[in-house]
Amino acid sequence: MTTPVLQVSDLTTTFxxxxxxxxxxxxxxxxxxxxxxxxxxxxxxxxxxxxxMSVMGLLARNGRASGSVRVTGEEILGVPLNRLNQVRGARxxxxxxxxxxxxxxxxxxxxxxxxxxxxxxxxxxxxxAKAAIDMLDRVQIPEAGRRIGxxxxxxxxxxxxxxxxxxxxxxxxxxxxxxxxxTALDVTVQAQILDLLxxxxxxxxxxxxxxxHDLGVIAGLADRVMVMYGGRVxxxxxxxxxxxxxxxxxxEGLLKSMPRLDEHGVKRLETIGxxxxxxxxxxxxxxxxxxxxxxxxRCAVERPLLRQTDTGRAxxxxxxxxxxxx
Amino acid sequence: xxxxxxxxxxDLKVHFDIGxxxxxxxxxxxxxxxxxxxxxxxxxxxxxxxGESGCGKSTLGRAILRLLPLRGGRTMWLGQxxxxxxxxxxxxxxxxxQIIFQDPLASLNPRxxxxxxxxxxxxxxxxxxxxxxxxxxxxxxxxxxxxxPNQINxxxxxxxxxxxxxxxxxxxxxxxxxxxxCDEPVSALDVSIQAQIVNLLMDLQAEMGLSLIFISHNxxxxxxxxHRVMVLYLGKVMEIADRDSLYANPLHxxxxxxxxxxxxxxxxxxxxxxxxxxxxDLPSPLNPPSGCPFRTRCPKATGICADVMPPLESVGRxxxxxxxxxxxxxx
Numbered sequence: 233m234t235t236p237v238l239q240v241s242d243l244t245t246t247f248x249x250x251x252x253x254x255x256x257x258x259x260x261x262x263x264x265x266x267x268x269x270x271x272x273x274x275x276x277x278x279x280x281x282x283x284x285m286s287v288m289g290l291l292a293r294n295g296r297a298s299g300s301v302r303v304t305g306e307e308i309l310g311v312p313l314n315r316l317n318q319v320r321g322a323r324x325x326x327x328x329x330x331x332x333x334x335x336x337x338x339x340x341x342x343x344x345x346x347x348x349x350x351x352x353x354x355x356x357x358x359x360x361a362k363a364a365i366d367m368l369d370r371v372q373i374p375e376a377g378r379r380i381g382x383x384x385x386x387x388x389x390x391x392x393x394x395x396x397x398x399x400x401x402x403x404x405x406x407x408x409x410x411x412x413x414x415t416a417l418d419v420t421v422q423a424q425i426l427d428l429l430x431x432x433x434x435x436x437x438x439x440x441x442x443x444x445h446d447l448g449v450i451a452g453l454a455d456r457v458m459v460m461y462g463g464r465v466x467x468x469x470x471x472x473x474x475x476x477x478x479x480x481x482x483x484e485g486l487l488k489s490m491p492r493l494d495e496h497g498v499k500r501l502e503t504i505g506x507x508x509x510x511x512x513x514x515x516x517x518x519x520x521x522x523x524x525x526x527x528x529x530r531c532a533v534e535r536p537l538l539r540q541t542d543t544g545r546a547x548x549x550x551x552x553x554x555x556x557x558x
Numbered sequence: 559x560x561x562x563x564x565x566x567x568x569d570l571k572v573h574f575d576i577g578x579x580x581x582x583x584x585x586x587x588x589x590x591x592x593x594x595x596x597x598x599x600x601x602x603x604x605x606x607x608x609g610e611s612g613c614g615k616s617t618l619g620r621a622i623l624r625l626l627p628l629r630g631g632r633t634m635w636l637g638q639x640x641x642x643x644x645x646x647x648x649x650x651x652x653x654x655x656q657i658i659f660q661d662p663l664a665s666l667n668p669r670x671x672x673x674x675x676x677x678x679x680x681x682x683x684x685x686x687x688x689x690x691x692x693x694x695x696x697x698x699x700x701x702x703x704x705x706x707p708n709q710i711n712x713x714x715x716x717x718x719x720x721x722x723x724x725x726x727x728x729x730x731x732x733x734x735x736x737x738x739x740c741d742e743p744v745s746a747l748d749v750s751i752q753a754q755i756v757n758l759l760m761d762l763q764a765e766m767g768l769s770l771i772f773i774s775h776n777x778x779x780x781x782x783x784x785h786r787v788m789v790l791y792l793g794k795v796m797e798i799a800d801r802d803s804l805y806a807n808p809l810h811x812x813x814x815x816x817x818x819x820x821x822x823x824x825x826x827x828x829x830x831x832x833x834x835x836x837x838x839d840l841p842s843p844l845n846p847p848s849g850c851p852f853r854t855r856c857p858k859a860t861g862i863c864a865d866v867m868p869p870l871e872s873v874g875r876x877x878x879x880x881x882x883x884x885x886x887x888x889x
Contacts, residue, residue: 418775420855452825491779492822501753507721
């Protein structure tokens with residue numbers, strides 16, 4: 233067995249607030265293999281982003297993570313900052329939804345990109361600049377040699393996201409964490425970025441953690457999918473199984489409530505009733521039970537553990553089959 | 559014979575003066591957000607407006623309601639020209655046309671209770687209503703949009719995004735309007751809540767005979783809710799057709815690219831799909847390309863596209879397209 237690129241065990245992330253502790257992530261365990269793309273889906277407040285903010289050591293000041301995070305076997309949760317800095321940026325890197333807020337508006341792209349290589353690779357300025365231009369070429373930025381001297385605001389939204397991706401790839405990371413990488417983009421530009429990610433995935437063999445609320449984006453890119461609800465993993469399966477044979481009522485509900493562009497005829501959309509959970513006041517038992525159409529008495533009192541249901545798939549639900557209960 | 563249109567928009571133009579740039583005055587910059595758009599909206603119909611950022615879809619929605627000054631064109635409401643109405647008659651008509659917004663929380667006054675928010679348009683247009691009657695109507699409206707009437711004294715921040723959108727909808731329909739402009743009403747909502755709001759709007763439409771202008775960048779939602787769909791690009795109409803023709807048989811290269819760009823939640827389809835990926839980004843609306851605004855990204859563009867903006871021409875029943883090279887995808 234090879235060591236996975238990322239192994240997260242019993243991760244719990246808690247934020248201290250004046251109104252009390254908020255558990256954004258509760259007891260989450262998963263792994264990402266080399267070259268694998270794991271899609272992480274969930275709605276706002278599901279904890280999908282906070283898992284990876286914990287992994288990257290980027291939690292807000294009132295946040296604390298416990299458990300274990302191993303990057304290619306090495307524990308990085310709670311290690312000193314200088315050690316963490318050697319890992320992030322080099323072995324794993326992250327891109328965000330809004331590239332404008334993640335790039336420094338005062339520095340040229342050249343300065344921001346060469347800094348990465350000079351810090352992690354010890355390159356000199358001119359070698360770093362050459363490598364940076366090559367990388368911009370690779371993410372298909374036209375006239376990379378000229379545009380590297382520009383400031384972030386001089387790029388369009390899609391080009392800025394390409395700059396972010398290029399910057400994240402500079403040190404050849406084994407894991408790229410992409411947090412809603414196309415959510416802020418127009419749909420035709422989103423298609424360009426998704427194409428680019430697919431191509432990079434094929435060519436570099438790096439693993440990708442793709443965090444998104446858009447099931448369509450996941451369908452095209454992910455090998456495996458993890459569905460989050462109320463800070464916990466509720467289902468984990470191959471992409472195909474997730475979309476074709478969802479086993480958790482929440483996953484099934486999400487898929488059915490999405491109108492699809494390729495579907496004819498007006499059906500009424502199926503909905504998941506109620507409202508998303510309030511992390512400060514999570515329901516007892518299964519977090520999803522107040523909104524679940526299959527819920528039975530047991531669901532309100534006993535929290536279902538994530539259990540294996542098939543090879544390579546797991547769910548956190550008391551029911552064995554959906555449709556057990558009318 | 560189709561019924562007389564509720565709203566008839568002819569050659570509508572909304573231009574924004576961006577001011578002068580550069581030394582010595584420079585030259586004036588004019589942003590043509592909506593540049594010569596015409597369409598009819600029938601009673602009880604939903605017209606979807608789709609397009610990417612900067613295409614003018616929200617500006618058009620606001621201009622129709624006269625929330626923005628027009629540079630040119632005409633908006634006819636049941637046969638009368640809105641521009642010719644004096645302020646008082648226009649105010650009377652406003653009862654019949656309402657709008658709901660993308661960010662439900664930001665569009666509600668945080669210092670007013672839900673009851674006050676929903677009652678405000680009612681009191682504005684019918685100042686003689688008795689307090690008890692207002693309260694009854696507000697409660698009835700809350701029940702209709704799926705809110706608990708006993709929450710009437712709560713404030714907007716106590717509600718989730720989906721519930722706030724319900725409050726916005728209750729406020730919009732309390733005067734029993736004929737038209738609601740829905741400006742990205744589900745874009746800020748989680749997927750599971752989106753479906754609730756889409757269903758609510760469709761139910762209300764069936765019950766009250768509303769006409770809706772549904773503005774969204776989400777093509778799948780637009781397809782689901784609309785009877786007809788209009789595709790905009792940089793302030794101009796590219797294609798307008800009934801829902802099924804637009805998705806099954808798009809004739810404009812931009813519509814084709816938009817359709818193909820939308821990811822479908824099915825790994826088999828999504829991976830097998832030959833995506834029609836457009837090159838480049840949207841041009842700046844301040845300096846749009848000559849001729850057809852889409853030509854800089856269009857796979858079919860030729861010389862004539864740079865010279866002449868193609869007129870919007872009828873190509874079938876309820877189907878119009880503005881393209882020199884309009885045709886099915888394979889062609």
